[in-house]
Amino acid sequence: ERQQYPYENDSCRRLFVAYREGRMASLSIYLAAGCGALAGVVLWLGAFFMNKVRGVQTRQLLTATLAIGFIGRAAFLLLTPTFYAPDERPHFEYVKYLAEQHSLPVSTTATDEYFQPPLYYLLLTPFYSLAHALSLRDSITVRILRAFSILLWGITVLLAFKFLECLSVDDAFVKIFVVGMIALLPTFTFLSSVINNDNLILPIGAAILWLLVRPEPSLKNSALIGILLGLGLLTKLTAIVYAPLIALTLLMRFRKTGAPLVLLHLALSIIPALIIWSPWALRAWGLYGSLSGMSGTVPFEWGTAIPVIWGELGEINKTFWAVSGEYNNVSSFYPIVGKLLFYLSLAGLLYGLLFKRERLISLAREDAAVMLASALAILINLVLILILLYHQGQGRYLFPLLIPIALLMAVGLRVFPASGAANSRIHVSAFFITYVLSFICFSLAVFRA
Numbered sequence: 001e002r003q004q005y006p007y008e009n010d011s012c013r014r015l016f017v018a019y020r021e022g023r024m025a026s027l028s029i030y031l032a033a034g035c036g037a038l039a040g041v042v043l044w045l046g047a048f049f050m051n052k053v054r055g056v057q058t059r060q061l062l063t064a065t066l067a068i069g070f071i072g073r074a075a076f077l078l079l080t081p082t083f084y085a086p087d088e089r090p091h092f093e094y095v096k097y098l099a100e101q102h103s104l105p106v107s108t109t110a111t112d113e114y115f116q117p118p119l120y121y122l123l124l125t126p127f128y129s130l131a132h133a134l135s136l137r138d139s140i141t142v143r144i145l146r147a148f149s150i151l152l153w154g155i156t157v158l159l160a161f162k163f164l165e166c167l168s169v170d171d172a173f174v175k176i177f178v179v180g181m182i183a184l185l186p187t188f189t190f191l192s193s194v195i196n197n198d199n200l201i202l203p204i205g206a207a208i209l210w211l212l213v214r215p216e217p218s219l220k221n222s223a224l225i226g227i228l229l230g231l232g233l234l235t236k237l238t239a240i241v242y243a244p245l246i247a248l249t250l251l252m253r254f255r256k257t258g259a260p261l262v263l264l265h266l267a268l269s270i271i272p273a274l275i276i277w278s279p280w281a282l283r284a285w286g287l288y289g290s291l292s293g294m295s296g297t298v299p300f301e302w303g304t305a306i307p308v309i310w311g312e313l314g315e316i317n318k319t320f321w322a323v324s325g326e327y328n329n330v331s332s333f334y335p336i337v338g339k340l341l342f343y344l345s346l347a348g349l350l351y352g353l354l355f356k357r358e359r360l361i362s363l364a365r366e367d368a369a370v371m372l373a374s375a376l377a378i379l380i381n382l383v384l385i386l387i388l389l390y391h392q393g394q395g396r397y398l399f400p401l402l403i404p405i406a407l408l409m410a411v412g413l414r415v416f417p418a419s420g421a422a423n424s425r426i427h428v429s430a431f432f433i434t435y436v437l438s439f440i441c442f443s444l445a446v447f448r449a
Contacts, residue, residue, distance in 0.1 A: 036437040039437050043064075056426060061429040062176060080193070080194060091121070104118060113197075124195075160178065160182050167213055204228050209403055212249045222266075222269045223269075232273075319335075319396065332442060342409065346412060351416075375404075
């Protein structure tokens with residue numbers, strides 16, 4: 001015993017055992033992550049050599065990307081411990097309250113989600129009621145409600161394809177990169193497999209984007225955009241980021257048609273949204289004295305803003321790419337990979353603007369106005385996160401504009417000559433697959449530890 005535990009007392013012996021068990025747990029976690037990465041590399045090499053032999057079609061790569069995205073979400077749905085996701089328990093309690101009390105709840109603490117608009121929770125209420133009628137355990141009910149998030153992700157993917165089709169995006173690299181981000185971005189893969197009202201924002205936003213870029217804009221389209229924006233505001237107030245995107249896109253697309261027509265389209269895109277959202281806004285103002293109803297927020301302070309904002313930007317970048325767990329506490333080195341990809345794409349955009357402007361314009365095609373509007377809307381979104389959610393910024397608050405972010409990143413990377421190589425589309429698809437498989441295996445191993 002003295003040789004096994006070279007210590008004199010029981011407390012030191014227990015510390016040694018805990019240290020040894022911790023090292024073994026860490027080893028098993030990174031072994032699981034390595035197995036996931038190995039599976040991705042095997043698929044990577046398989047696709048590469050198959051392309052050499054008989055060619056791999058872009059459609060096959062897209063199918064593989066979406067299949068892995070679905071499998072990864074199913075794994076998170078089943079194996080993530082109950083309520084071990086951001087605010088999943090409060091979201092569940094909101095649905096439970098609606099189903100059992102048949103009325104809207106009132107927020108009384110800083111940790112509940114009762115101040116949130118109700119649309120997402122109302123859509124989940126029938127599923128909860130059915131599970132309750134069958135006397136299912138909460139752990140099973142939670143997984144049933146999680147499945148709705150995966151359905152919403154599927155709708156987002158379909159609308160993203162519609163968006164790319166209307167933009168006439170026929171470059172294989174760009175298309176696969178955008179779909180890879182939507183299907184396999186690690187943080188989004190995790191979030192879109194658990195209970196969270198952010199998951200309804202994305203398909204609503206994808207529908208807005210599709211309507212904005214349709215080749216034959218009409219007043220009917222603008223009215224539909226207004227209705228969708230209103231539904232987004234009834235889901236979560238982060239949908240407000242679509243307002244500048246809508247306004248900027250309409251202004252740029254109709255800049256040659258005259259001010260009256262632009263104003264008419266803007267009115268049809270904003271007024272219906274305000275009408276739909278106004279009853280909830282008046283309720284929130286009456287109950288909480290604010291339109292958001294949020295409590296516990298930290299006021300913005302100009303005196304300490306610069307260092308805080310710098311730290312917040314790092315946290316937003318990290319949590320955008322690859323985090324999981326109840327408090328975004330599972331990440332390891334994975335966010336670094338995404339950050340490097342982001343910096344490379346940003347360098348590509350700057351390089352294109354300064355030295356390869358014709359190349360950049362050719363990639364944007366006739367919809368350069370939409371791309372510019374998207375870039376400005378993303379900047380506005382980031383500023384709103386930093387100011388309104390001071391000390392509370394997270395990468396998922398950028399997800400409403402995930403499709404434009406993915407498109408801009410793809411264009412930035414496509415500026416580099418290497419992206420035009422014959423196998424580049426295979427490499428970008430395989431990269432995302434390897435990235436997410438390793439992260440999923442790592443996260444699930446941490447959950448079990």
